[in-house]
Amino acid sequence: MKIDSFELYVAKLELKKPFITSLGVINYSDHIFLKVFSEDGEFGWGECSPAYFINGETVETCLAISKKLTDSIIGISCFSHELIQQKLDSIIYGNHSIKSAIDVACYDLASKSKKIPLYKYLGGELKKKIYTDYTVSLNDIDKMVKQARSIVERGFKIIKVKLGDDGKKDIERIRLIRECVGSNIKIRIDANQGWTIEEAIETLKKIYKYEIQYCEAPINREFSYRLNEVKEASPIKIMADESLFTLNDAKMMVHGNHCDMFNLKIGKQGGIYESTKIIEIAEKNNIPMQVGGxxxxxxxxxxxxxxxxxxxxxxxxxxxxxxxxxxxxxxGGVEYKNDWELILPTANGIGVDIKKDFLKSCSKII
Incomplete structure (x- = not known):
């Protein structure tokens, strides 16, 4: 089934409240919703939400290159994922956000055309329950404790705490949050590259007693070559996030013994195809993974x-x-049962569509 055409829709989605990390404050998210059509009229959906502070991309940069990218794969089979990736990469280096939207849409189209859900198309099967965490934004200590309490009262069993602006404050944040939520709630942390190497090691050693699952991105990715120093000194497992964009990054993380775990993000990795290749590396080297976004x-x-x-x-x-x-x-899409248990739809493909009234409110680009 050959790829015939594309439509792009640009939108902003307002957040219920500001989302705060050591990298900044977010009040709304930018989105490009991308629709791919086959020659027989079937379609698939993809999406990206460029994070300029992570990958240097914006809606404007995505749109600037989008037509060259989409034109490069017109007439190609939607099942030829490796070829699609090669074509996209031949146009421009990086630009993982818009490439991921194209890649995801093609996978949706392909799996819908096969009349099976995406997980089956990827060779998977339903064999586990999926539970999400909920994030405590970086803020004043008392506000973070209050948010953690509210999250637990909603039924969440896992909380993710944003840290990274000050190691000493972070120790106190974790101490008080653990005291607030009790010992039955799992806590994981994300420094968003905010600590120095020395600060990371000291902070992780001091919060270890508060039963932390793992720490994402303790140091700036510019020092990824020294992430192994943090891993070797830390009693808490280290998860690579911003240090892990490409398949080669994954290989370097393994070769240098830089981390215990991988964090996969479709928009960061550049799509499903590249993510599956990184998953293969993780499986071969017994590295647990998280999927986020x-x-x-x-x-x-x-x-x-x-x-x-x-x-x-x-x-x-x-x-x-x-x-x-x-x-x-x-x-459609994933159901957030009780907010924290995630249930996949039974439909073919990804199992999503977009509300027509919402699309009418978007800027449409053909």
Whole structure:
């Protein structure tokens, strides 16, 4: 089934409240919703939400290159994922956000054409329950403790705490949050590259007693070549995030013994195809993984759940972002049962569509 044409829709989704990390404050998320059509009229959906502070991309940069990228794969079979990736990469280096939207749409189209859900198309099967965490934004200590309490009262069993602006404050944040939520709640942390190497080691050693699952991105990715120093000194497991964009990054993380775990994001990795290659590296080297994202809609987090059913090494799910939005523009997609248990749709493909009234409010680009 050959790729025939594309439509792009640009939108902003307002958040219920500001999302704060050591990298900055987010009040809304930018989105490009991408629709691919086959020559017989079947379609698939993809999406990206460019995070300029992570990957240097914006909606404007995505749109600037989007037509060259989409034109390069017109007439190619939607099942030829490796060729599609090669064509996209031949046009421009990087630009993983818009490439991921194209890649995801092609996978949706391909699996719908086969009349099977995406996880089956990827060789997976439904064999696990999926539970997401919920994130405590970086803030004043008392506000973070209050948010942690509220999250637990909603029924979440896992919280992710944003840290990274000050190691000493971070120790106190974790102490008080653990005291507030009790010992039965799992806590994982994300420094968003905010600590120095020395600060990371000292902070991780001091919060170890508060039973932390793992730490994402303790130091700036510019010092990824020294991440192994943190890993070797830390009693808490280290998860590579911003240090892990490409397949070669994954190989370097393994070769240098830089981390204990991988964090996969469709928009960071450049799509499903590249993610599956990184999953293969993780499986060969017994590296557990988490699937997460930026602040995309349910399209991408439904893809995350499909991916989660393809590998026993995908053990953790950071899929709370759709709960941050004031509105949900998606039809179908993953169900947030009681907010924290994620249930895949039974439909073919990803199992999503977009509300027509919402699309009418978007800027349409053909």
């Amino acid at each position: 930026f602040i995309e809609s349910r399209i991408i987090f439904t893809v995350n759940c499909h991916l989660g059913h393809t590998s026993n090494f995908i053990k953790h799910f950071d899929c709370d972002s759709p709960l941050f939005h004031k509105i949900n523009p998606i039809i």
